[in-house]
Amino acid sequence: MRQYPPDRGWEVAFAGRSNAGKSSAINAVLARRALARTSKTPGQTRLINFFDLGADRRIVDLPGYGYARAPQQERVAWGPLIDALRERHCLRGVILVVDARRGLAESDLALIEWAGPPERAVHVLLTKADKLTRSEAAETLKGARMGIGERASVQLFSASSGVGLPEAQRVLESWLGLTHKKTPEASGEATGAD
Numbered sequence: 727m728r729q730y731p732p733d734r735g736w737e738v739a740f741a742g743r744s745n746a747g748k749s750s751a752i753n754a755v756l757a758r759r760a761l762a763r764t765s766k767t768p769g770q771t772r773l774i775n776f777f778d779l780g781a782d783r784r785i786v787d788l789p790g791y792g793y794a795r796a797p798q799q800e801r802v803a804w805g806p807l808i809d810a811l812r813e814r815h816c817l818r819g820v821i822l823v824v825d826a827r828r829g830l831a832e833s834d835l836a837l838i839e840w841a842g843p844p845e846r847a848v849h850v851l852l853t854k855a856d857k858l859t860r861s862e863a864a865e866t867l868k869g870a871r872m873g874i875g876e877r878a879s880v881q882l883f884s885a886s887s888g889v890g891l892p893e894a895q896r897v898l899e900s901w902l903g904l905t906h907k908k909t910p911e912a913s914g915e916a917t918g919a920d
């Protein structure tokens with residue numbers, strides 16, 4: 727915990743079950759190809775990574791949960807680290823990445839609970855939406871909204887196809903207090919360019 731950056735500015739945490747698509751979502755939203763490591767082996771992200779975006783803005787990549795293969799010792803060690811993170815004033819919000827085909831698990835609802843008071847925003851990305859038909863996607867979104875209620879906002883997302891990418895970027899930018907300059911020619915789509 728002593729290695730955490732000073733509690734200043736704003737940070738947004740990304741959380742999700744192992745293999746949900748969290749690393750891909752971070753890379754897509756930040757328009758960076760390999761900032762967060764994606765992998766074909768579930769349970770690979772075992773550290774809490776802080777990505778410094780400059781001007782005291784950070785993304786926090788939490789270890790994927792719900793994967794039994796992570797050594798017990800490691801899982802026990804995360805608890806206090808993650809709880810200490812929650813105490814940080816700069817933690818503006820949590821983006822919860824959920825595999826749209828699998829839906830919300832108890833562990834996802836527990837994470838929403840973990841976020842604490844409603845001042846700390848929670849936004850759910852139902853990712854891998856490219857794997858769903860239009861009607862499945864609509865059903866999934868409806869089901870997730872019902873499961874979550876008022877506590878969090880929800881959207882469909884795909885790191886592969888870009889579905890929901892501008893919406894997710896807008897959420898992140900507004901939480902981090904980064905204003906998006908619009909030119910008259912701008913199409914309204916985020917380009918990922920600085």
Ligand code: GDP
Nearest residue numbers: 744745746747748749750764765854884885886
């Ligand atoms: P993490 O463990 O939650 O960080 O998940 P990763 O980002 O490493 O993704 C896990 C697997 O899902 C990888 O094989 C990714 O290629 C795949 N994946 C991630 N996002 C998407 C998506 O939007 N669409 C599809 N079809 N596959 C995805």
